[in-house]
Amino acid sequence: MWPSRDVETSQGDASWNYLRFFPNVKPYVYMHPTADGLHELVILDGLRSKVVSNSDDPPNSFHSRDLFSPHSTIQDAWKYVGRMDDRVTLVNGEKVLPLPIEGRIRDHPLVAEAVVFGAQRDFPGLLVFKGPRAQELKDVEFVDNIWPAVEDANSRAEGFSRISKEAIIPIASGVSYLRTDKGTIIRAKVYLAFEREISTLYESIQGQASGIERPDLPCLTRELLSICRKDFNLDIETVDVDLLNVGMDSLKAAHFSNAIRTRFYIESEEK
Incomplete structure (x- = not known):
């Protein structure tokens, strides 16, 4: 029932890992x-x-x-x-198909493996395992080098599936990850192995730190509209607009929420 590799491929065939079905199948x-x-x-x-x-x-x-x-x-x-x-379901029910994203990043010469994560989170992130050629690169340099490949993957993905630069976790060259006999990642076990790194990333992006600014309502309205326009390229003129209808996806919403918390004073609900 399963496809089999064509045994008559010529020596040096670069497509040896593509399967062909037998004529009777x-x-x-x-x-x-x-x-x-x-x-x-x-x-x-x-x-x-x-x-x-x-x-x-x-x-x-x-x-x-x-x-x-x-x-x-x-x-x-x-x-x-x-x-x-293997689809990753976000907290809002959107389903991210990680395979095309991972495949595009994995093709980069500095990358050994890429794994999308984000189950029951607001937005997806990416574990990227450095290849041998990247072992001397600092994490920031590594991410800068692979970022064009991430942008290319993002250009083919739906808005809620896109990976932000802040949501990339570089993993040192040589660190092992669990794979099947076919060489594909064992997704659930990789998530468990790097659970601490993943949780730390979300805590950093979605931190609960409170800012100090206490503007009045008209000023706050102007500042929120300015953040939407400058930081998220959302063309809106009033706070009454439905943000989802003007391009606010789950990833942007998470960053917007974090921007509000870190800049403006928010009174704690705890008494």
Whole structure:
């Protein structure tokens, strides 16, 4: 049922890690387009080795939830990239598909691995494991070097899926991370292994520090509108506008909230 690598590829074939289906299997395979150029492997009714069905779309089919990306030039050649179950669900219910983001960052020559995190958080972040060529770089230099790749990944992602520079956690070269036999990350275990670093990042961005400014209401209104325009490029003229309708996503909202807390005095609810 599974695709197999073409054993007749020539020596030096750079596409050795792309899978091709055997001719007797190919008629029973449907690569269902999902998001960001990925496809889910669906086995159609009629394949003798298929013993179970889990969908009637198409009838009596089996949706594997395995995701593949097509080769850019070789027809019917597919690269395994992960599972649909790998999606990261934010606290507001939005589902981030990390695979395209991670794949783009992983292609950078200074990067060994990239892992998107953010389950039940306001916005996603990124663990980036330094490759051997980056072991001498300081964290700030490393992030600056890979930032164009992150921006490229962000340009293809939905607003709530985008990674901010402040939400990147560099991991030293040589630090191990848990992988499957196929070489893909074991997401849940990576999150557990770096739980402290992840929590520290969110605490830093969403810190509870209170500022000292106590402007009156008209001044506060002007300052909040100014923050929206200058810091988040939101073209608004009044506080009565629905921010979601003018481009405020979960990531911007988190930074906006932090900007308010760190600048303006907020009276504690504790008595």
